Amino acid sequence: MENQFRESKEIICTACPMGCHTVVERENNTLLVRGARCPRGERYVKEEADDPRRIVATTIKIQNGNIRRLPVKTSRPFPRDQIRALVQAISPLEVSAPVKRGEIIKSNLFGENIDLVATRDVPLKDKKKITHY
Amino acid sequence: MPKKVLADVVVIGGGPAGMAAALGARESGAKIVFLLERGDELGGILNQCIHAGFGVQRFGEELTGPEYAGIYKDRLASSSIEVMTSTLVCEVNRDGYVKAVNRSGIWEISARSVVMAMGCRERTRDMIRIPGTRPSGVFTAGLVQYMVNVDGLLPGKEAVILGSGDIGLIVARRLELEGVRVNAVVEIRDSLSGLVRNYVQCLLDFNIPMLFSHTVTGIRGEDRVEAVKISKVDNSWRPIKGASQWMECDCLLLSVGLIPENELTQRLGIPICPESGGPYIDEKGTTEIPHIFACGNVSSVFDLVDYVSIISERTGSAAALKNPPAPVSFILECGGGVGLVVPQRIRERGEGDIFVRPATALRDGNIRFQRGERIIYEKPISICRPSEMIRIPSRGIEWPHETGKVKIEIDGEPVQGI
Structure with a gap:
């Protein structure tokens, strides 16, 4: 993939609902965008060509909680091409309730200075309450 | 008591x-x-x-x-x-x-x-009438989302998803991340049902194939789904004879409305x-x-x-x-190009928003509100899709003194694909 866009790469702009089909070309370290209908889109497409990033969301195991999986996310957009590796590295993680929304589960993922954050509260399991499973 | x-x-x-x-x-x-x-x-x-x-x-x-x-x-x-x-x-x-x-x-x-x-x-298999056997492994996409994200359960090892709505796209990515292969997303329309952003970030990012103008016309398997029959459809969504193939999978996810x-x-x-x-x-x-x-x-x-x-x-x-x-002043009705409008009744002029869902994806067109012969609102639209409602603040509409029915219409050039 890296090599592909060195010459030219097609990118659908998702900066707005227009969804422009653009072509990005690299010439002597500068990026040229064709087909973007606005400056915001051009910026987005350049970023997407140079360093595509996404917020990654997944779940990890949680003990003693009222649910079995804790939803987590990256605190900032994470390099797109390492998402699979990241999720694999996260999946063995295990935490214990109680957990608060916003709590950092693991910091500095892959040395990117991006944290893994809990996205919901999980209180201690209420033994008296019957759960659905 | x-x-x-x-x-x-x-x-x-x-x-x-x-x-x-x-x-x-x-x-x-x-x-x-x-x-x-x-x-x-x-x-x-x-x-x-x-x-x-x-x-x-x-x-x-x-x-x-x-x-x-x-x-x-x-x-x-x-x-x-x-x-x-x-x-x-x-x-x-x-x-x-x-x-x-x-x-x-x-x-x-x-x-x-x-x-x-x-x-x-969610709409289910029965509502879209997919023929075939009745094995386990047929799920609605939202149910799978619940299973995976809340209960930590996977629906199978290899999936086919019917419908390109946002839930289907989001679940496709989620399954890939959890090690379930998504063999294809199949869409009966000739254009995307969900957001372009989700197409890019859920399908393109994970190299999941998308088949437009195709649908599932059969399910094979006794205890468990073994394969689904994927057929090309014509403009009126009827399967074309001879244009079908079986695709192996152990689960079928429905994201069909x-x-x-x-x-x-x-x-x-x-x-x-x-x-x-x-x-x-x-x-x-x-x-x-x-x-x-x-x-x-x-x-x-x-x-x-x-x-x-x-x-x-x-x-x-x-x-x-x-x-x-207050009494109802206007009744909003769907005209050409409009899938739905909500609210459908206006009591107080200029309050809140009106949401219009386009029936199909259109480019370079107009949206119009008409009371009798009189146009009370008109705005050009560069693009609209069924996946995104058009939000119109009520205060931007020139509500006439005279009450009655208001017709909403959208026109433009059809968009195909993404």
């Missing part, structure tokens, strides 16, 4: 619409507000939508579903609203009497206003709008019965939870008021 209580407002359903409506009612002065939720916890579908993308309109930042729900759960916890989870509403009558059941018994709540906020549910859940509403004799699937409502969510309201996906399936929250807060506020609503 049933527990008998009095309330100002009872809200049925504790998802995003119900939570916002209950808070809206409380803030507008309703003293006793009940929020009744069938599930074990508040938050509704947001709890299983662990991906980011919510809240940009409402909170100005991109949140995940659980985070978005968490904000409302915290607000409810610090309010004096009576929240009852694991509580099923069995009956609502025209006088605002609500009968519910939970582990502590039967409740009879006599309310001045009732807000319907039951949300929607959502239906507002209006059993309680219908039992009240409130008429349902055929386009939206919800009761006819006005700009404040008032149904044809003045003290019974509806908001969120029970009134029409929205694409952004932010809109649901904004509308539902307004509906909750209206439910808290004691004065009867």
